[in-house]
Amino acid sequence: MGEIKVKNREVVVPGETLATGMDFLPSFGTYRDGEGIIASRLGLVNVEGKVIKLVPLSGAYHPKAGDTIIGPVTDILMTGWRVDTNSAYSAVLNLKDASSEFIARGADLRKYFTIGEYMMVKITQVTSQNLVDLTMKGPGLRKLTGGRILNVNANKVPRIIGKQGSMVSMIKQYTNCRVLVGQNGVVWISGEEPEKELLAVETIKKIEREAHIPGLTDAIKAYLEANKDGIKLSA
Amino acid sequence: MAYEKRFDGRGFEEIRPMSAKAGVIKRATGSGWFKIGNTEAYAAVYGPREMFPRFKQSAEAGVLRCHYTMMPFSSAGDRVRPGTSRRGKEISAVMERALRPAIDISDFNNSVVDVFVELPQTDAGTRCAAICAASIALADAGIPMKDLVCAISAGKVEDKLLLDLEYNEDSHENGVDIPMAMLHNSKELTLLQMDGEISSEELGKAMELIKGAMDQIYDVMKSALKAKFEVKQE
Numbered sequence: 001m002g003e004i005k006v007k008n009r010e011v012v013v014p015g016e017t018l019a020t021g022m023d024f025l026p027s028f029g030t031y032r033d034g035e036g037i038i039a040s041r042l043g044l045v046n047v048e049g050k051v052i053k054l055v056p057l058s059g060a061y062h063p064k065a066g067d068t069i070i071g072p073v074t075d076i077l078m079t080g081w082r083v084d085t086n087s088a089y090s091a092v093l094n095l096k097d098a099s100s101e102f103i104a105r106g107a108d109l110r111k112y113f114t115i116g117e118y119m120m121v122k123i124t125q126v127t128s129q130n131l132v133d134l135t136m137k138g139p140g141l142r143k144l145t146g147g148r149i150l151n152v153n154a155n156k157v158p159r160i161i162g163k164q165g166s167m168v169s170m171i172k173q174y175t176n177c178r179v180l181v182g183q184n185g186v187v188w189i190s191g192e193e194p195e196k197e198l199l200a201v202e203t204i205k206k207i208e209r210e211a212h213i214p215g216l217t218d219a220i221k222a223y224l225e226a227n228k229d230g231i232k233l234s235a
Numbered sequence: 236m237a238y239e240k241r242f243d244g245r246g247f248e249e250i251r252p253m254s255a256k257a258g259v260i261k262r263a264t265g266s267g268w269f270k271i272g273n274t275e276a277y278a279a280v281y282g283p284r285e286m287f288p289r290f291k292q293s294a295e296a297g298v299l300r301c302h303y304t305m306m307p308f309s310s311a312g313d314r315v316r317p318g319t320s321r322r323g324k325e326i327s328a329v330m331e332r333a334l335r336p337a338i339d340i341s342d343f344n345n346s347v348v349d350v351f352v353e354l355p356q357t358d359a360g361t362r363c364a365a366i367c368a369a370s371i372a373l374a375d376a377g378i379p380m381k382d383l384v385c386a387i388s389a390g391k392v393e394d395k396l397l398l399d400l401e402y403n404e405d406s407h408e409n410g411v412d413i414p415m416a417m418l419h420n421s422k423e424l425t426l427l428q429m430d431g432e433i434s435s436e437e438l439g440k441a442m443e444l445i446k447g448a449m450d451q452i453y454d455v456m457k458s459a460l461k462a463k464f465e466v467k468q469e
Binding site: 011013014015016029031033038040041042056057058059060062087088089090129130155212 | 294337339346418
């Protein structure tokens with residue numbers, strides 16, 4: 001019979017033995033070495049039945065098909081736009097995936113999106129060589145005008161969004177801001193009142209700092225309640 | 236002549252006091268600080284990010300790039316010329332080779348993982364401290380790695396085999412300095428250099444000394460990484 005060497009939800013480091021015995025199965029972030037299952041990255045242990053996997057706590061974003069991301073246009077190509085994904089790989093938004101209107105051959109693409117403009121797009125495909133394709137066809141996918149951009153750790157994005165978007169809708173409700181969270185760790189915030197926009201920024205930074213601490217939702221709710229008039233801008 | 240007592244009074248197989256921290260450089264993807272005795276190293280990891288210059292990209296796998304520098308005021312009074320040097324380039328290269336077997340960046344083609352190490356204070360064993368700090372930083376940066384790389388030096392002064400040389404021993408006229416790095420679990424050797432002359436039998440003994448010290452170093456690095464994510468009571 002195998003034995004688990006660590007507690008569930010414990011932080012483990014590479015090289016640490018998580019379990020021994022052939023009846024456990026190594027999953028993401030772990031590998032088998034003889035009888036043992038060893039951690040192959042820094043993360044939180046998650047034991048589900050016999051499967052042991054790690055939930056990453058840190059690290060740069062890596063593009064994945066199906067992710068909705070926020071990024072700026074960095075270049076204009078022959079038939080589309082190059083978009084920064086906040087990772088080692090840039091992505092391409094092709095003409096036909098960007099707009100349903102007719103764009104003539106040789107048209108000036110700057111009329112649609114120009115360099116430096118941010119957009120919310122979805123990753124449709126990532127090849128084995130990490131070439132990334134994007135689409136702007138889908139609900140909520142669009143060019144972002146105004147607002148401010150905030151960079152967060154991409155691994156904390158699920159906590160910022162919350163279960164079925166509970167966390168982000170709570171922020172929206174308290175701060176009266178529009179908030180969009182990209183899975184690549186780029187957040188777009190746009191509000192009417194600067195004090196409340198600042199509260200939204202500080203709240204998201206707080207979530208990022210405390211993401212792995214239990215009882216996060218209550219702590220954030222209390223924080224928002226205590227500062228519901230927004231954060232004063234210092235002169 | 237015999238070496239009876241170490242300059243700082245330690246036991247012959249005793250390591251200088253170690254301490255470590257993770258996440259010391261906030262803007263980096265991952266970072267680490269490692270101190271052993273008076274030798275102190277900061278490491279920052281950036282990436283995987285796009286590799287420039289482009290001709291150095293590899294379409295097959297990611298590239299690990301290390302950069303080692305000692306700060307101008309770091310040594311015993313002689314000003315170290317800032318920036319890279321012949322010695323710095325060598326150590327950067329052996330660091331890359333020492334760390335590369337532990338990390339798996341095969342999925343990050345055309346990209347680079349940059350490791351920058353700076354030493355604000357040095358008292359021998361800098362390449363080992365640099366490797367330990369870089370190892371913490373790589374783990375903190377979420378790079379997939381099968382194990383942490385632990386490094387320390389062993390050596391000989393006069394007739395005595397020692398662990399973890401300080402500068403007076405390292406620069407001793409009858410001294411031998413052997414820095415080594417290993418994967419902590421498998422004890423796979425990733426760095427082995429030597430300064431001085433030693434018999435093969437004694438080299439074997441020195442390696443055994445280092446193997447015995449691996450767990451101590453690993454534990455310091457492990458608790459540094461765990462401390463970063465500890466739940467603080469407010």
